[in-house]
Amino acid sequence: MRKLPVLVEAFAGETVGSVYRRLAAHNAVPTGELWTTIRHERPRLPLRTTPELVPRLVEQLADLPPGYFDGRRTDRLFVRCVHVAWRHSNCLTCAPLPAPVTKCRRCTSGEPVEVRTRAGAVCARHRRWHYAGADRDLAHSAEFFRAERCLTGRLWERGIGPNTGELELATTLIRASDHRREDESHRAALARHFPEAVRLVALLTEPWAERFLANTNVGPIQVAALVGAAVNAVTAGTSRDVDAVRASFHADGREAVIGLDQPVQLRCGRSPGLDELGRRILTFAPRVRATLLRHTDARKPPTRRPRGSSKHEHV
Structure with missing residues (x-):
């Protein structure tokens, strides 16, 4: 598909749904109407607006490089797997991306953005609490910043994230x-x-x-x-x-x-x-x-698919 006239600057680790919603808003197109256009090209897609089923098409609409939504290794939650002798690691084959979290509104200039990155609930840059869309000042709460560093450091490497x-x-x-x-x-x-x-x-x-x-x-x-x-x-x-x-x-x-x-x-x-x-x-x-x-659970390697493919994109 051709890219949309008005593009958005995608954030690192931004989810398919988040980019899709912002694209629709910036182009003044209802999300359902944009989905109808996508279904004209892929008629086997469901009626319900579910852009997560076609990440490659959303990449095309947003003019993003192929595989943008596959995520970075540095953002993956550590797991125990066979590829590193059953130690915890962010293995590209086995380690999952974390569940989506809302990004700090100060970082996104007020736009609602969801990302899947190595992040918790505190924005150290703007000193804000941003969990679940909140925006609370933490200027005098040093213990929150210590907790965030522990969560995205030591705990992340144990496979523990904000929503696990x-x-x-x-x-x-x-x-x-x-x-x-x-x-x-x-x-x-x-x-x-x-x-x-x-x-x-x-x-x-x-x-x-x-x-x-x-x-x-x-x-x-x-x-x-x-x-x-x-x-x-x-x-x-x-x-x-x-x-x-x-x-x-x-x-x-x-x-x-x-x-x-x-x-x-x-x-x-x-x-x-x-x-x-x-x-x-x-x-x-x-x-x-x-x-x-x-x-502590060990993870078996998932069935490998060609890089850049999606199990839903065949529809």
């Missing part, structure tokens, strides 16, 4: 300790607890915690004890409390050592006492374990 589930779980766990905010939405809760949520995810995905959670002889009560202690340590905000958690939870075979004050050696089947927070966490312990161990 771990941050949502961490926010839920932190909210479980605050009875006054039980009805708060995830979006609002993350905006308040982002630094603590990132620290909690970082702590509970460290190798020692991974070994504890992956040990099949450790039951849900021991998991709830670990997570409850981690939540309390992170919300207290002191490195000493966090170090105490690291030193107090170990599992080896059928024995687990738990105890923030006096370490207690427990055989499989015995359980430590839980405080109120621990009892609340116990109600969704299976979700806790599955989510926090998700990044």
Whole structure:
């Protein structure tokens, strides 16, 4: 297809749908009408406007180079795969691009833009909180910038991004300790607890915690004890409390050592006492374990297609 008369400057990692919507707006064409034009060339496409099915056609309309929407390797979430001896890497064959996130409105001159890049919820350039389309000043919130660096650095290389589930779980766990905010939405809760949520995810995905959670002889009560202690340590905000958690939870075979004050050696089947927070966490312990161990899953190589092709473009 020929390029449209009015082009847009695509942002690095911008999604097919985002470029398509901006193209339609800049050319004063309803998105549905533009889709009808595309369907004249590809009549087997569905009636519903779904530009994600034809990324190559959108590249042509926007005068973008072929393969623009394939994404850059630097933006891919790390996974464990056979190509690097089952270590975490952003393998071009196996590593996925992250879920779309909204870009800072200051960076886009006010336009709504979605990207799939190595980014979280904070724009360091303009010092803004931009998660889910928000635009909040963070000029005096240094801890948010530290959390963003941790998320796009250490956590990204563990395969953890803003929308892979771990941050949502961490926010839920932190909210479980605050009875006054039980009805708060995830979006609002993350905006308040982002630094603590990132620290909690970082702590509970460290190798020692991974070994504890992956040990099949450790039951849900021991998991709830670990997570409850981690939540309390992170919300207290002191490195000493966090170090105490690291030193107090170990599992080896059928024995687990738990105890923030006096370490207690427990055989499989015995359980430590839980405080109120621990009892609340116990109600969704299976979700806790599955989510926090998700990044350890190995990925099988997908079926290879010719570079630049799309499984939908044959229609």
